[in-house]
Amino acid sequence: MAFENVSEQQAAQQAAGLRTQLNKWADEYYTYDSPSVEDSVYDKTYQQLVDLETKFPQIVTPDSPTQKVGDHTLPGFTKVNHEIPMLSLGDVFSKDELGEFVDRLSENDAVEFEYNCELKIDGLAINLRYENGIFVQGSTRGNGQIGEDITRNLKTIKSIPRKLSRPINIEVRGECYMPKESFAKLNEERQLNGEEPFANPRNAAAGSLRQLDPRVTRSRKLSTFMYNVADIDDLQSDTQSGMLEEFKELGFTINPDYKVAHNMADIDRYVDKYKDLRDGLPYGIDGIVIKVNSLPLQRSLGATVKVPRWAIAYKFPPEEVQTVVRDIEWTV
Numbered sequence: 117m118a119f120e121n122v123s124e125q126q127a128a129q130q131a132a133g134l135r136t137q138l139n140k141w142a143d144e145y146y147t148y149d150s151p152s153v154e155d156s157v158y159d160k161t162y163q164q165l166v167d168l169e170t171k172f173p174q175i176v177t178p179d180s181p182t183q184k185v186g187d188h189t190l191p192g193f194t195k196v197n198h199e200i201p202m203l204s205l206g207d208v209f210s211k212d213e214l215g216e217f218v219d220r221l222s223e224n225d226a227v228e229f230e231y232n233c234e235l236k237i238d239g240l241a242i243n244l245r246y247e248n249g250i251f252v253q254g255s256t257r258g259n260g261q262i263g264e265d266i267t268r269n270l271k272t273i274k275s276i277p278r279k280l281s282r283p284i285n286i287e288v289r290g291e292c293y294m295p296k297e298s299f300a301k302l303n304e305e306r307q308l309n310g311e312e313p314f315a316n317p318r319n320a321a322a323g324s325l326r327q328l329d330p331r332v333t334r335s336r337k338l339s340t341f342m343y344n345v346a347d348i349d350d351l352q353s354d355t356q357s358g359m360l361e362e363f364k365e366l367g368f369t370i371n372p373d374y375k376v377a378h379n380m381a382d383i384d385r386y387v388d389k390y391k392d393l394r395d396g397l398p399y400g401i402d403g404i405v406i407k408v409n410s411l412p413l414q415r416s417l418g419a420t421v422k423v424p425r426w427a428i429a430y431k432f433p434p435e436e437v438q439t440v441v442r443d444i445e446w447t448v
């Protein structure tokens with residue numbers, strides 16, 4: 117976006133308007149699991165704000181959507197403090213931008229980088245805490261610092277182990293999602309019952325997990341893929357791909373379609389492959405996540421207030437058919 121003729125004052129005014137709009141949409145999406153616009157509309161507006169704030173860094177406010185993760189937690193759930201914050205992901209929408217990310221990372225280091233390519237599962241982030249190998253608490257990401265305690269609901273999901281194969285203390289992070297088949301059945305039932313269908317599987321999963329009655333969650337057929345850990349010191353592996361295999365040994369379900377890449381050409385092939393396979397997968401994906409494979413390197417690259425510097429999401433173009441509807445069943 118060009119801002120040649122925009123003064124700082126005009127930019128600040130424009131940014132304030134964009135923030136108000138984005139905060140309203142974020143509230144509908146994160147707090148009420150009920151978006152009124154497509155993600156692509158949100159993403160475009162968000163990018164306008166990023167462009168303005170990049171051109172005029174002095175207008176950035178600490179409460180700008182560009183500076184914070186997710187949003188509020190619902191009343192009715194106990195709050196959980198994430199000692200190690202749960203972050204979002206930076207995103208790009210073209211191969212050129214993805215290439216720039218890879219170039220930026222590799223030019224800082226003489227060592228050849230390895231990347232782990234993963235599918236970006238269209239669900240919501242969860243944190244599972246184990247003590248001596250026993251599942252003791254599960255929570256949502258919330259605003260990254262404070263999430264909601266949804267332990268009782270997560271205990272109804274078959275893919276989440278109650279006991280690990282080793283008696284370790286660990287916080288494992290990943291995605292809870294609703295398979296496409298369950299989503300289609302659920303929306304069919306809702307329509308037959310005269311209820312509004314869910315907008316998409318992500319909102320259906322979020323609405324189903326943030327239920328005060330775990331029996332409702334159980335009936336929704338959710339599943340999980342785990343892909344991250346709060347503290348890498350709790351692991352034996354020293355790579356992202358090794359971590360996924362370690363998770364499998366511990367008893368978690370991981371997404372098997374990950375691949376280690378050595379350069380942009382490998383990443384390119386992975387992106388194209390899953391762009392084509394996307395529709396046939398039994399769960400929704402909205403892109404690809406590229407991560408630095410070495411865990412010590414991930415740690416040394418660190419994060420901004422909102423996103424890790426060692427990973428990026430390449431977002432697929434929006435799918436053509438999507439209805440936007442509301443769901444308010446979380447209040448049940």
Ligand code: NAD
Nearest residue numbers: 141142145151153154155158204205234235236237241405
């Ligand atoms: P995001 O969904 O773009 O990306 C970060 C999330 O990706 C992580 O928190 C994690 O939950 C998930 N993820 C899935 N697979 C992963 C993997 N393999 N590795 C790591 N993470 C993985 O970021 P966000 O902050 O959760 O949400 C922002 C997005 O939400 C926006 O880009 C927009 O598309 C959507 N949104 C839409 C509206 C709306 O009104 N439609 C409003 C707000 C936000």
